[in-house]
Amino acid sequence: MxxxxxxxxxxxxxxxxxxxxxxxxxxxxxxxxxxxxxxxxxxxxxxxxxxxxxxxxxxxxxxxxxxxxxxxxxxxxxxxxxxxxxxxxxxxxxxxxxxxxxxxxxxxxxxxxxxxxxxxxxxxxxxPLTALTAWESLFDRIKVNPATDKGKTVLILAGAGGVGSIAIQIAKKVAGLTVIATASRPETIAWCEALGADFVVNHRNLKADLETIGHGQVDYILDFVDLEGYWDLAAELIKPQGHIVSITGSGTPLNLDVLKTKSVTFSWEFMYTRSMYxxxxxxxxxxxxxxxxxxxxxxxxxxxxxxxxxxxxxxxxxxxxxxxxxxxxxxxxxxxx
The missing domain is CATH 3.90.180.10 (Medium-chain alcohol dehydrogenases, catalytic domain)
Incomplete structure (x- = not known):
């Protein structure tokens, strides 16, 4: 072959x-x-x-x-x-x-x-890969329950990427969440909106944009782009008892202490865990x-x-x-x- x-x-x-x-x-x-x-x-x-x-x-x-x-x-x-x-x-x-x-x-x-x-x-x-990643992030890591969590907010970092594109749909259509996606170019903003995002915010002005749409803090954050770069901001934006999931890894140790007073849960999502082990x-x-x-x-x-x-x-x-x-x-x- x-x-x-x-x-x-x-x-x-x-x-x-x-x-x-x-x-x-x-x-x-x-x-x-x-x-x-x-x-x-x-x-x-x-x-x-x-x-x-x-x-x-x-x-x-x-x-x-x-x-x-x-x-x-x-x-x-x-x-x-x-x-x-x-x-x-x-x-x-x-x-x-x-x-x-x-x-x-x-x-x-x-x-x-x-x-x-x-x-x-x-x-x-x-x-397959992106759908599994997004599904596991929402339902196996965060354990979203559509019956009780409907309307809660999820911030999807890199909404127009491969994982973000299907995560927007699953979060909105299956989990029933209020979906906020990040994008900055006209074409990526339009893409996220077409997929069902309730709001699209600019990652370069994330905190201010979230406050503008009335969601200064969110229940869940899905990082599909750069955990290390967003870590401190994510800790600030997540609600008390919220949940952050990342697929991207970090080149340096993460300071988990920034999540302590809010009792925030952090999870890695690695789609290959099940097959690898x-x-x-x-x-x-x-x-x-x-x-x-x-x-x-x-x-x-x-x-x-x-x-x-x-x-x-x-x-x-x-x-x-x-x-x-x-x-x-x-x-x-x-x-x-």
Whole structure:
């Protein structure tokens, strides 16, 4: 099968930052599905791992990355019970295994969902990683209860990004929250509003803008861009007994004392925790992806796809990474095989 990977962590403009090569089609066992991939999308995790996985070294074999895919089940392991050959599926994969930048991939059925029937291949490929991240942030970390928390405020940092774009929809349409998203360019403001944000505020003037709309403090904060840069301000903006969730990490230790007097809860969200550690509730991601598929097919949620690159080629993968590295993309970019 054809795959695209890298042996060195090089700038994306370098010729060998990605290389195409041939490798064996893997054989499924246990809970694994062998999926023939139809489309993939690119997320920040892709370029971050490409930049760091082979620093100051040359790998013996090319590393295959990629953590969003849609495709068709070609074969199944002996313990598979949720899918059968011919099923269309979508998933975000497992950080510890070979990725989706290939023609075929093995993936555990417990982190796979059925492809939404109403979406095209490209539209579906845009969603798994970001939808799982947003859903887990709201319902597994904060534990929002739509029945009792309806109308509470959530501030979404980087509303027009991949995760922010689906988080706005889930927070508004599923959780019933009052959604405040950050954006600064006319096109990103319009995007957030179209997705259902109740308010869009400028991250460069965040405190003043929140006060202007009558929400000087918020119940929840979802950080999808820069925890370290927003930490002190987030501690100021969060309500007493509020909850902050971040996916971005920090280069320095966080001062948790700033949350103490408000009894604020802070949580990390790492979508790969369940697959990386084979947690007892690993099947939760299968359930989430199926529920998201139902919501997409019902028209409650919509795809966040904005760009399609046609053809599984080194050039297209490089272009997708360059777009992600720019930090200015809106929604999601998909490579269609």
């Amino acid at each position: 054809k795959a695209i990977g890298f042996k060195e962590s090089l700038p994306i403009t370098e010729e060998n930052s990605f290389i195409a090569f041939e490798t064996e089609i893997p054989t499924p066992s246990g809970h694994d599905l062998l999926v023939k991939i139809s489309a993939i999308s690119v997320n920040p995790v892709d370029f971050k791992i490409r930049q760091n996985a082979a620093k100051d070294t040359v790998l013996d074999e090319p590393k295959i990355i990629g953590w969003d895919a849609v495709g068709v089940v070609e074969a199944v392991g002996e313990q598979v019970s949720r899918f059968q050959v011919g099923d269309e599926v979508y998933y975000a994969g497992d950080l510890t295994r070979s990725g989706s930048n290939a023609e075929y991939q093995l993936v555990d059925e417990r982190i796979v969902g059925r492809k939404p029937t109403s979406l095209t291949l490209a539209e579906a490929a845009a969603l 084979s947690t007892p509730d690993m099947d939760r991601q299968h359930q989430i992806l199926n529920e998201v598929a139902d919501l997409l097919d019902a028209g409650t949620l919509k795809t966040t796809l904005t760009t399609v690159l046609e053809g599984f080629t080194v050039a297209n993968l490089k272009k997708a990474h360059q777009m992600q590295e720019s930090g200015t993309t809106i929604g999601k970019t998909v490579v269609l095989y």
